[in-house]
Amino acid sequence: GAVVSQHPSWVICKSGTSVKIECRSLDFQATTMFWYRQFPKQSLMLMATSNEGSKATYEQGVEKDKFLINHASLTLSTLTVTSAHPEDSSFYICSARDPLAVGYEQYFGPGTRLTVT
């Protein structure tokens, strides 16, 4: 299957600082990528849909000014958590769909664990 990478795999930052997470599709071009957040013992929650060359679409309740998404190329989407607070500590996961695939399956990155102190 297709490969999606994320960087960094984990990050610790101080409250009030910003953190950027990268999501890359390694062997296919992804016009659409997705960002999820997962709190301990909970399921994945979709935060936003990232479309190459256009603005991201955020799910209800997700602050677009706090979670900045940029999808500047067909293989890279970034999520920036601005002015991070301890409640933003979570597991952030991206996914991408190969537009040339027959089905609608998505391929997920390994996740980035963010800890805000």
Add this chain to the structure above:
Amino acid sequence: DAKTTQPTSMDCAEGRAANLPCNHSTISGNEYVYWYRQIHSQGPQYIIHGLKNNETNEMASLIITEDRKSSTLILPHATLRDTAVYYCIVNSGGSNYKLTFGKGTLLTVNP
């Protein structure tokens, strides 16, 4: 997209087949059934998907009932590494292919 119902947890002995059920009684004609799994502290992994017919790949088999209201994911010879949360998701590909994850089934494979 239609809602799915899965058991909270299941156990399976190593080497035996693991059969994970999913109920999707409100599925519509153009919706696919997808299965993903998430091993602890990792990103989800795509397993298999189907529309009407049963499907098999190197990881698993998917059995969809004739009325499409339920399905079963079969791991033919479960190993300890198959311990994970398994998610059954119904998706039509609309709305930019967004996936809605439920709580899934925690499958524990025991030695």
